[in-house]
Amino acid sequence: QTSGAQGKKYTIATDTTFAPFEFRDPATGKLTGIDMDLLKAIAEDQGFEVEIQSVGFQAAVTAVDAGQADGVIAGMGITDERKQKFDFSEPYFDSGIQMAISENNDEIKGYEDLEGKTVVAKTGTEGEAVAKELAEEHNFRIKGLDQSATMYESVKNGTAVAVFDDYPVLAYGVEQGNGLKIVTDKVPGSQYGFAVKKDHNTELLEAFNAGLKNLKDSGEYDKVVDSYLGGAS
Numbered sequence: 001q002t003s004g005a006q007g008k009k010y011t012i013a014t015d016t017t018f019a020p021f022e023f024r025d026p027a028t029g030k031l032t033g034i035d036m037d038l039l040k041a042i043a044e045d046q047g048f049e050v051e052i053q054s055v056g057f058q059a060a061v062t063a064v065d066a067g068q069a070d071g072v073i074a075g076m077g078i079t080d081e082r083k084q085k086f087d088f089s090e091p092y093f094d095s096g097i098q099m100a101i102s103e104n105n106d107e108i109k110g111y112e113d114l115e116g117k118t119v120v121a122k123t124g125t126e127g128e129a130v131a132k133e134l135a136e137e138h139n140f141r142i143k144g145l146d147q148s149a150t151m152y153e154s155v156k157n158g159t160a161v162a163v164f165d166d167y168p169v170l171a172y173g174v175e176q177g178n179g180l181k182i183v184t185d186k187v188p189g190s191q192y193g194f195a196v197k198k199d200h201n202t203e204l205l206e207a208f209n210a211g212l213k214n215l216k217d218s219g220e221y222d223k224v225v226d227s228y229l230g231g232a233s
């Protein structure tokens with residue numbers, strides 16, 4: 001069965017540094033990660049081409065909304081609010097939000113220790129939404145930043161005491177020795193999906209779903225995820 005996406009070339013926007021979903025391989029400088037590998041395999045399976053724009057999360061979402069990119073894959077949570085502007089693929093990964101602090105910090109043990117302090121979260125993300133909700137009860141300030149790398153840096157250099165981000169990303173970073181530690185339980189979050197602008201690029205969305213199903217059936221999906229998360233997911 002041929003898909004309507006076959007032979008076409010699509011521009012797909014993504015985040016900059018969101019390891020292990022999208023990041024630059026330190027050795028080659030090339031964009032790699034679970035999202036990149038899945039998208040590449042799906043495109044091959046369905047016979048379409050992709051050009052990746054690594055622009056940051058908020059910028060990627062905005063680009064698709066503005067019709068400047070055809071789709072976004074960026075560890076993007078499928079939420080009811082976003083469904084008003086975007087059509088999502090079948091979910092491909094379960095996520096959630098956690099809080100991390102500097103590994104040298106022994107003062108912050110939970111949200112109640114954040115009173116009067118500043119935390120960072122990525123602008124326009126679910127992590128930011130979770131932080132905003134907690135901030136009312138626990139009386140802390142939130143600084144919005146555009147990149148996970150910058151957020152982690154500001155926690156390490158003391159500009160902020162904590163960061164709210166997706167737990168698979170935080171866990172991966174901590175494991176890689178990024179100087180942070182995780183101190184709270186997961187706040188259950190949404191599942192990741194590939195998105196197109198609502199009622200646009202329907203054939204691309206269908207091809208993504210068909211390709212994703214093929215990758216799951218063939219075991220390739222598990223292979224990709226395990227190659228980054230070592231089966232620990």
Ligand code: GLN
Binds near residue numbers: 015074075
């Ligand atoms: N999963 C989060 C969201 O959808 C964060 C995505 C990201 O930072 N790339 O809001």
